[in-house]
Amino acid sequence: MIRLLLPLVTFVGLIGLLIIGMQTADERKLVDSPLVGRPIPNLVLPQLHQPAKTTSTADRLGEVWVLNVWGSWCQSCRIEHPYVGRLAKESGVPVVGFNWKDERDDALRWLSQFGDVWAYHMVDYEGRSAIDLGVYGAPETFLIDHRGIIRHKHIGPIDETILGDLMARIQRLQQEVGA
Amino acid sequence: MRKALLLTAWLLALGLSDQSLASAIEPLPFRSDVEEIRFKALAEEIRCTVCQNQSLADSDAPLAQDLRQELFVMIQDGRTDQEIRNFMVERYGDFVLYRPPLASHTLLLWGGPILLLLIGLLGSVIIIRQRRALL
Numbered sequence: 001m002i003r004l005l006l007p008l009v010t011f012v013g014l015i016g017l018l019i020i021g022m023q024t025a026d027e028r029k030l031v032d033s034p035l036v037g038r039p040i041p042n043l044v045l046p047q048l049h050q051p052a053k054t055t056s057t058a059d060r061l062g063e064v065w066v067l068n069v070w071g072s073w074c075q076s077c078r079i080e081h082p083y084v085g086r087l088a089k090e091s092g093v094p095v096v097g098f099n100w101k102d103e104r105d106d107a108l109r110w111l112s113q114f115g116d117v118w119a120y121h122m123v124d125y126e127g128r129s130a131i132d133l134g135v136y137g138a139p140e141t142f143l144i145d146h147r148g149i150i151r152h153k154h155i156g157p158i159d160e161t162i163l164g165d166l167m168a169r170i171q172r173l174q175q176e177v178g179a
Numbered sequence: 180m181r182k183a184l185l186l187t188a189w190l191l192a193l194g195l196s197d198q199s200l201a202s203a204i205e206p207l208p209f210r211s212d213v214e215e216i217r218f219k220a221l222a223e224e225i226r227c228t229v230c231q232n233q234s235l236a237d238s239d240a241p242l243a244q245d246l247r248q249e250l251f252v253m254i255q256d257g258r259t260d261q262e263i264r265n266f267m268v269e270r271y272g273d274f275v276l277y278r279p280p281l282a283s284h285t286l287l288l289w290g291g292p293i294l295l296l297l298i299g300l301l302g303s304v305i306i307i308r309q310r311r312a313l314l
Binding site: 127130137 | 228242245246268275
């Protein structure tokens with residue numbers, strides 16, 4: 001009996017494992033960032049609209065803010081664009097753009113086409129600062145608390161559910177500011 | 180004779196495929212062979228986080244190119260292999276290493292094959308004993 005059942009049980013078990021594997025495939029592609037819980041690296045980068053002017057990630061110290069990595073070449077950034085707009089409008093915190101590996105003209109054209117909903121944009125044409133942030137794909141969204149600690153990172157486009165999650169997290173972070 | 184020919188063809192094919200793999204890497208001005216060897220070894224053992232089943236050496240992804248450039252600069256700056264690995268891990272986590280360090284959360288990864296081998300050995304011993312008892 002066991003001799004007959006054992007291959008069957010093994011087979012069913014294997015199929016089960018494969019099904020779990022398929023369902024969690026997308027999830028497993030996401031790489032947890034070791035930077036969550038650590039201070040955001042101090043990056044000084046030119047602004048998109050005024051290239052002569054630089055801004056630093058340290059400028060925002062003392063307030064909760066969002067850093068959103070995007071590029072005009074990035075298809076998913078187009079998809080999340082309306083949600084970034086809502087995040088900027090409804091969250092009450094600055095949503096800063098991180099224009100990654102883009103061409104200035106393309107980025108400006110993209111913004112005039114879809115709308116510039118960000119507070120301002122930091123530009124990283126070569127992608128060296130993005131490496132310091134552990135960026136590996138666009139879009140990516142970082143939540144930074146008032147002490148300059150990265151508290152959350154979302155990889156991939158923002159949708160309705162993610163927007164709700166981000167808003168709740170921002171609210172909690174803002175409560176910490178007063179406390 | 181035919182065997183020798185086949186072997187030569189096979190070796191040639193192997194050589195060619197090896198070359199096509201290496202072509203993802205853009206030519207870089209190494210100062211010495213040692214630097215080049217170190218660069219290649221590190222590029223082989225660091226995972227490209229975009230195309231996760233490829234190493235930095237295999238991948239054509241723009242991020243892999245950036246990371247190779249960073250790797251090259253760090254080697255030129257005289258950083259050690261361990262410093263370079265740490266640099267990558269600090270930014271992308273243990274996942275970026277094809278050979279992650281032995282820790283509590285990687286125990287199954289490293290111990291898994293040994294565990295499976297032990298299960299197999301145990302199974303064989305049981306089966307052999309049963310059969311022997313039947314004789």
